[in-house]
Amino acid sequence: xxxxxxxxxxxxxxxxxxxxxxxxxxxxxxxxxxxxxxxxxxxxxxxxxxxxxxxxxxxxxxxxxxxxxxxxxxxxxxxxxxxxxxxxxxxxxxxxxxxxxxxxxxxxxxxxxxxxxxxxxxxxxxxxxxxxxxxxxxxxxxxxxxxxxxxxxxxxxxxxxxxxxxxxxxxxxxxxxxxxxxxxxxxxxxxxxxxxxxxxxxxxxxxxxxxxxxxxxxxxxxxxxxxxxxxxxxxxxxxxxxxxxxxxxxxxxxxxxxx
Amino acid sequence: xxxxxxxxxxxxxxxxxxxxxxxxxxxxxxxxxxxxxxxxxxxxxxxxxxxxxxxxxxxxxxxxxxxxxxxxxxxxxxxxxxxxxxxxxxxxxxxxxxxxxxxxxxxxxxxxxxxxxxxxxxxxxxxxxxxxxxxxxxxxxxxxxxxxxxxxxxxxxxxxxxxxxxxxxxxxxxxxxxxxxxxxxxxxxxxxxxxxxxxxxxxxxxxxxxxxxxxxxxxxxxxxxxxxxxxxxxxxxxxxxxxxxxxxxxxxxxxxxxxxxxxxxxxxxxxxxxxxxxxxxxxxxxxxxxxxxxxxxxxxxxxxxxxxxxxxxxxxxxxxxxxxxxxxxxxxxxxxxxxxxxx
Numbered sequence: 061x062x063x064x065x066x067x068x069x070x071x072x073x074x075x076x077x078x079x080x081x082x083x084x085x086x087x088x089x090x091x092x093x094x095x096x097x098x099x100x101x102x103x104x105x106x107x108x109x110x111x112x113x114x115x116x117x118x119x120x121x122x123x124x125x126x127x128x129x130x131x132x133x134x135x136x137x138x139x140x141x142x143x144x145x146x147x148x149x150x151x152x153x154x155x156x157x158x159x160x161x162x163x164x165x166x167x168x169x170x171x172x173x174x175x176x177x178x179x180x181x182x183x184x185x186x187x188x189x190x191x192x193x194x195x196x197x198x199x200x201x202x203x204x205x206x207x208x209x210x211x212x213x214x215x216x217x218x219x220x221x222x223x224x225x226x227x228x229x230x231x232x233x234x235x236x237x238x239x240x241x242x243x244x245x246x247x248x249x250x251x252x253x254x255x256x257x258x259x260x261x262x263x264x265x266x267x268x269x270x271x272x273x274x275x276x277x278x279x280x281x282x283x284x285x286x287x288x289x290x291x292x293x294x295x296x297x298x299x300x301x302x303x304x305x306x307x308x309x310x311x312x313x314x315x316x317x318x319x
Numbered sequence: 320x321x322x323x324x325x326x327x328x329x330x331x332x333x334x335x336x337x338x339x340x341x342x343x344x345x346x347x348x349x350x351x352x353x354x355x356x357x358x359x360x361x362x363x364x365x366x367x368x369x370x371x372x373x374x375x376x377x378x379x380x381x382x383x384x385x386x387x388x389x390x391x392x393x394x395x396x397x398x399x400x401x402x403x404x405x406x407x408x409x410x411x412x413x414x415x416x417x418x419x420x421x422x423x424x425x426x427x428x429x430x431x432x433x434x435x436x437x438x439x440x441x442x443x444x445x446x447x448x449x450x451x452x453x454x455x456x457x458x459x460x461x462x463x464x465x466x467x468x469x470x471x472x473x474x475x476x477x478x479x480x481x482x483x484x485x486x487x488x489x490x491x492x493x494x495x496x497x498x499x500x501x502x503x504x505x506x507x508x509x510x511x512x513x514x515x516x517x518x519x520x521x522x523x524x525x526x527x528x529x530x531x532x533x534x535x536x537x538x539x540x541x542x543x544x545x546x547x548x549x550x551x552x553x554x555x556x557x558x559x560x561x562x563x564x565x566x567x568x569x570x571x572x573x574x575x576x577x578x579x580x581x582x583x584x585x586x587x588x589x590x591x592x593x594x595x596x597x598x599x600x601x602x603x604x605x606x607x608x609x610x611x612x613x614x615x616x617x618x619x620x621x622x623x624x625x626x627x628x629x630x631x632x633x634x635x636x637x638x639x640x641x642x643x644x645x646x647x648x649x650x651x652x653x654x655x656x657x658x659x660x661x662x
Contacts, residue, residue, distance in 0.1 A: 152398075152401075152402070156418075225546075227545040227569055227571050228546055230543065230545055231543050231545040231546045231547070234542045234545075254340070254465065258465050258466065259595075261439075261467065261469075262469050262595070263545075263567050263569070263595065265440070265441055265469035265592070266469065266566055266567035266592060266593045266595070267543055267567055268565065270440045270441070270442075270469075271440045271442045284418045284419075285369070285418070285419070288368060288417055288418035288419050288439065289368040289464050289465065290368070290464070290467075291367065291439045291440070291464065291467055293417075294418055295418065
């Protein structure tokens with residue numbers, strides 16, 4: 061990428077948070093890079109198709125800077141100037157609001173405030189076989205140098221793994237008298253995670269344990285707002301570590317007088 | 320007299336339950352809100368999920384917003400308070416926390432659009448409804464979320480409005496079938512007064528599965544029936560007449576019970592929201608001689624139909640209304656988009 065000077069008269073060098081545009085070489089140039097594949101044979105027509113598509117997406121001056129023959133398909137890297145803007149100043153995102161404690165602070169919090177082991181059951185429930193999320197939170201070795209819940213003194217973490225039917229997950233939670241259930245959903249094709257997550261919450265209501273257990277969902281397409289819609293106490297998206305989840309559960313246990 | 324005024328005479332809390340997401344719950348809510356404005360009824364409005372945002376979180380499609388009249392009592396979590404376009408007078412801060420912050424009870428001081436949310440679990444909801452009535456709401460409408468049916472439980476509300484629509488299936492026959500199944504479940508016969516009912520009510524607090532053999536009651540040493548079919552099959556002997564299940568009734572609870580035993584015992588459930596078996600499997604069970612009763616069933620006060628699906632297809636308004644009315648007995652069926660139409 062080149063210098064940071066302004067080339068065009070209509071572009072300004074300062075950020076306007078009510079009209080945010082992508083940044084390429086200069087402020088507000090709107091430059092974006094896209095990569096995608098079209099199911100058409102490699103050639104000039106393919107490049108033209110990619111550019112037409114980019115224009116329809118609101119990108120001016122689209123340029124195919126790379127294309128590759130994928131035998132019947134063509135892969136592209138394309139540059140273009142985005143014409144849309146975003147009013148950043150009006151965006152409100154609801155997030156889990158909790159003072160995050162690190163592992164040692166969490167352990168201290170348990171000894172001082174809860175004074176008993178905290179039981180957390182986790183699983184990838186339904187048809188989901190992708191344990192990367194739940195493992196990152198629960199496994200001893202953790203993720204990105206953040207240890208998982210199994211490492212925490214005072215927390216009994218039960219990781220049930222993948223493809224756990226909701227009924228089995230609930231039966232386990234009842235058996236071990238869980239304080240919290242963590243359910244991870246990575247696969248979201250055709251919104252299967254929505255049906256599965258609501259089914260879990262509804263089964264817990266039917267079993268009469270919904271108000272006795274802190275119910276948390278997590279995954280790349282999970283937000284805190286969605287959690288509310290589906291009947292969960294909290295929802296964690298990407299970039300969540302064990303201490304975020306633990307801090308929420310522990311403070312919630314004290315808040316709800318579940319000690 | 321409008322539908323709401325009729326309902327108000329019989330019920331204090333009404334849940335709006337959806338057969339599916341986008342079945343038209345919020346449209347039904349708005350319809351009743353409009354009636355309340357015309358008739359001067361003071362409403363209490365709350366939601367098990369979230370309501371009034373303009374764009375659906377899951378499907379990204381447009382959602383109807385919720386416009387509330389002056390005087391309405393409404394539950395609003397802290398984080399949605401700022402987003403309200405109506406003027407809200409805060410009555411109290413409750414103890415119910417949600418993913419969107421503590422819930423506040425507010426009175427609408429200046430009419431306008433409001434985003435609504437309520438407690439995520441049904442027990443808290445019931446308590447909060449009591450508080451809303453105390454603040455002067457004449458009737459409370461609880462809007463459901465997604466297809467969550469737990470709020471239909473008689474513990475939570477006096478009656479429900481069931482919203483169904485084209486979103487369920489492209490086949491109108493299927494829409495009608497699925498709806499009839501749920502209405503049928505909700506109207507399951509209640510266990511008649513008498514010995515067995517007394518025995519169950521006496522032991523109900525312990526939340527254990529009960530086997531009733533003549534005058535004898537056997538409490539199973541089982542914390543849940545889920546995934547415990549084999550255990551239940553062993554526990555049911557020749558003398559067992561009734562089995563009471565306090566929790567959920569799913570396939571895993573009954574699939575391992577021997578057909579002759581399934582036929583021999585009468586299943587008793589707390590209420591119809593405990594049943595998690597779809598129309599087809601329910602019919603198969605019935606054919607095998609399975610029967611169930613409930614301690615308390617659900618009053619379906621009205622059925623609303625929405626002939627449009629967000630996927631883009633729709634049915635003829637009149638055709639869907641007619642098909643539904645021909646099979647649903649004694650419950651008003653309304654197309655809330657057409658308006659009126661109360662039989």
